[in-house]
Amino acid sequence: MTTAWELANRWPEADFRIVTDAGHSAYESGITHELLSATDAFLLAG
Numbered sequence: 001m002t003t004a005w006e007l008a009n010r011w012p013e014a015d016f017r018i019v020t021d022a023g024h025s026a027y028e029s030g031i032t033h034e035l036l037s038a039t040d041a042f043l044l045a046g
Contacts, residue, residue, distance in 0.1 A: 015041075 001018070008016030015038070022030035 004016060008014040017034055019028075019030040019034055022028045024031075026032060026035060
């Protein structure tokens, strides 16, 4: 997680989120929620 944190700090447009109680599967509720939120943000950004 350190590398991701460092990258996010150096990349102003990055949106680094730590999802508690989640691993790497897109089927976990927390990950699914964040993926949908990111997709919605892309849609709204045009």
